Amino acid sequence: MDFYYLPGSAPCRAVQMTAAAVGVELNLKLTNLMAGEHMKPEFLKINPQHTIPTLVEVADGFFLWESRAIQIYLVERYCTDDAARERLYPSEPRRRAIVHQRLFFDVAVLYQRFAEYYYPQIFGQKLPGDPARLRSMEQALEFLNAFLEGERFVAGGDTLTIADLSILASIATFEVAGYDLARHANVHRWYQETKAIAPAAEKNAEGAKVFGLYFTKK
Numbered sequence: 001m002d003f004y005y006l007p008g009s010a011p012c013r014a015v016q017m018t019a020a021a022v023g024v025e026l027n028l029k030l031t032n033l034m035a036g037e038h039m040k041p042e043f044l045k046i047n048p049q050h051t052i053p054t055l056v057e058v059a060d061g062f063f064l065w066e067s068r069a070i071q072i073y074l075v076e077r078y079c080t081d082d083a084a085r086e087r088l089y090p091s092e093p094r095r096r097a098i099v100h101q102r103l104f105f106d107v108a109v110l111y112q113r114f115a116e117y118y119y120p121q122i123f124g125q126k127l128p129g130d131p132a133r134l135r136s137m138e139q140a141l142e143f144l145n146a147f148l149e150g151e152r153f154v155a156g157g158d159t160l161t162i163a164d165l166s167i168l169a170s171i172a173t174f175e176v177a178g179y180d181l182a183r184h185a186n187v188h189r190w191y192q193e194t195k196a197i198a199p200a201a202e203k204n205a206e207g208a209k210v211f212g213l214y215f216t217k218k
């Protein structure tokens, strides 16, 4: 399976951790966004939306992008251990619904607000941080903090799901941005535990450090 990615990209790291959890090997295809590799005709044929991560089943030409859709696909298609699949992506409708809610919260609120606050500071004109965007980002962290009240993992209960892997990739990016996660006690406690036990958490940490370099570049 070909995997178009960059180590620093949070959604790519979420997929890498999921692949490790499921036990599938990804054939890594480094895709240099800065050099415009994602805008080349060959890549646009695979993914007209020109985003990474993108997964390609080379055998039959099945293409998939959107990291959380890829996470679900990997578990459903490749997790042969029934108990592990049930833990990562529970089949009971309400438990699964909560996993989906957390995944959609990550893409639409948590990482979105991270990007709205930090991206203008590190890409393009490198503008100063906008206080209203900072407040909105911190509100998203407070939402996550509330989800984790009395719970070990983000979708509740004692089992790590793919929602933890998605949010772990996002939260590692907050950390390398220099954000003090200790301001949100439950998030901080969850992050310390989850990064110690998540499959391929070290890849996530290394990749996040690469992303962190954007914060030091002038």
Ligand SMILES: N[C@@H](CCC(=O)N[C@@H](CS)C(=O)NCC(=O)O)C(=O)O
Pocket (backbone or CB within 6 Å): 009, 010, 011, 033, 038, 049, 050, 051, 052, 053, 065, 066, 067, 068, 107
């Ligand atoms: N929600 C998408 C976000 C994908 C995304 O925006 N990836 C960035 C890199 S982190 C990208 O490919 N940017 C290039 C572009 O949009 O042209 C996901 O989770 O896969």
